[in-house]
Amino acid sequence: xxxxxxxxxxxxxxxxxxxxxxxxxxxxxxxxxxxxxxxxxxxxxxxxxxxxxxxxxxxxxxxxxxxxxxxxxxxxxxxxxxxxxxxxxxxxxxxxxxxxxxxxxxxxxxxxxxxxxxxxxxxxxxxxxxxxxxxxxxxxxxxxxxxxxxxxxxxxx
Amino acid sequence: xxxxxxxxxxxxxxxxxxxxxxxxxxxxxxxxxxxxxxxxxxxxxxxxxxxxxxxxxxxxxxxxxxxxxxxxxxxxxxxxxxxxxxxxxxxxxxxxxxxxxxxxxxxxxxxxxxxxxxxxxxxxxxxxxxxx
Numbered sequence: 001x002x003x004x005x006x007x008x009x010x011x012x013x014x015x016x017x018x019x020x021x022x023x024x025x026x027x028x029x030x031x032x033x034x035x036x037x038x039x040x041x042x043x044x045x046x047x048x049x050x051x052x053x054x055x056x057x058x059x060x061x062x063x064x065x066x067x068x069x070x071x072x073x074x075x076x077x078x079x080x081x082x083x084x085x086x087x088x089x090x091x092x093x094x095x096x097x098x099x100x101x102x103x104x105x106x107x108x109x110x111x112x113x114x115x116x117x118x119x120x121x122x123x124x125x126x127x128x129x130x131x132x133x134x135x136x137x138x139x140x141x142x143x144x145x146x147x148x149x150x151x152x153x154x155x156x157x
Numbered sequence: 158x159x160x161x162x163x164x165x166x167x168x169x170x171x172x173x174x175x176x177x178x179x180x181x182x183x184x185x186x187x188x189x190x191x192x193x194x195x196x197x198x199x200x201x202x203x204x205x206x207x208x209x210x211x212x213x214x215x216x217x218x219x220x221x222x223x224x225x226x227x228x229x230x231x232x233x234x235x236x237x238x239x240x241x242x243x244x245x246x247x248x249x250x251x252x253x254x255x256x257x258x259x260x261x262x263x264x265x266x267x268x269x270x271x272x273x274x275x276x277x278x279x280x281x282x283x284x285x286x287x288x289x
Contacts, residue, residue, distance in 0.1 A: 056181050064178030064228035065196050065203055093189060095181035099197040105189050112281060114190045114273050126190075126273035128281065136270040 042091065046082045049094040050075070050102065057096030068100035073119025077141070078102040081117055084145050090156050106156040113152055117141070127152050164206075164251035164260075169239040173204040173249065173260065175283075176219040178228035188234035188285050190276040193262070201261035204249070207235070210258075216288070218258065232287035240282035244275050 056062060057070040078094070081104075092104040101118045110131030116124050123146060126136035139146035175192065177183060182192035195202045205222075207215045215233070223230040241247050246264040253259055262279075265272050 053181055056179060061226065061228070062179055063182065064176070064223065064226045066198055068197060093181075093184060095179075095189065095191055097191050098194050103189075103191045105191065107184075107187065110281075112190070112277055114277050116269070116273065124269045124273060126270055126277045128277055131281070134274060134278070136274040138270050 042087065042089075043082065043085075045091055046085070046094070047079070049092070050078055050082060053095045053102065057100075062096065063098060065098065067096065067098040070096045070102060071100045071119060074101045074117055075119075077117045077119045077121075078104075081123075081141065081145070086145070086150060086153070088157060089150075089153050106153065108156045111155050113156065115149065123149055125149060125152070127155075129155055162253070162257070164253055164257070167206075167238050167249055167251065167260070168208070169237065169242070171206060171208040171238045172235050173238060173241065174207045174215060174219070174233045174235050175202065175204050176222055176230060177232045177234060178223060178226070178230060180231055183232060183234070183285050183287075186285060188280050188283050190273065190280040192234060193276040193279040193283075194272065195262070195265045199261075200265050201263050202265075204260050204262055205256070206251070206258045206260055218256070222256070230288055232285060234280075234283040234285050236279060236283040241279065244278045245271070247275060247279075 054070055054075050057067070060069055061067060062069065090106060090108070092106055094102065094104055097103050097116055101116045103114055103116045106113045111127070111129045113125065113127040121141055122138050123141045124138040126134070128134050135152070137148070139148050177188065177192060182189050193202055205218055216230075219230045219233055238249050241249050241262055246266060247262055248264045249260050250263050251260045265275065
């Protein structure tokens with residue numbers, strides 16, 4: 001952007017100052033844009049994965065073993081779950097279960113975790129950490145990701 | 158196989174195969190835990206006894222099963238009888254009404270979280286083999 005000179009002055013100071021400010025702002029906006037892109041990319045990738053699972057598991061027998069189609073309530077709850085996941089959460093593998101629910105799975109080294117959402121306001125989960133410690137249970141899921149779940153997800157960062 | 162068409166007794170070192178018909182049930186190296194979850198219709202996971210079969214024979218079973226179920230075979234995941242029966246209450250029972258080498262993984266708990274835990278453990282023991 002070209003700054004017009006101050007009337008009656010030929011001093012280049014204002015112009016230099018404006019140029020400096022531009023130089024400062026452009027890298028900042030690049031950083032902002034790339035951070036924003038990274039955030040939206042992660043959420044968009046997870047939502048893409050959910051939509052892919054919904055497509056693939058939309059009809060009965062999608063697994064060749066008479067699985068039930070993915071339910072709308074489980075899809076909707078999973079959509080909300082993804083929106084609420086902390087930004088640092090690694091991408092999950094998302095798919096259907098034989099009884100029509102959405103499953104999220106993470107695997108890293110000798111640790112693995114699976115959780116399912118049925119649309120009933122709860123998260124059912126199981127985890128194996130470092131190949132030895134096993135956990136399973138369920139937590140209410142209303143308007144935030146249960147702390148138990150984020151604690152486990154920390155292991156997959 | 159016995160001459161009277163009853164299945165031979167299971168041995169712990171026997172290999173079992175779970176045929177996979179959905180790409181969402183594995184990644185490039187491992188099967189997903191959800192691939193082992195039991196059917197909601199009978200609470201069983203269908204597998205085949207592949208002990209001493211050649212690769213060609215194993216894939217032939219998978220292809221036949223896929224055609225019967227109108228599903229395209231993507232791969233299979235192998236695990237031993239020992240690795241199944243080491244998981245909680247799980248057991249393997251031959252069920253030959255549709256195929257002489259067919260069996261079911263039974264004994265899945267009614268608690269959903271516990272079922273997930275069992276499936277996760279099976280997935281860690283299993284090997285993935287994709288169709289060429």
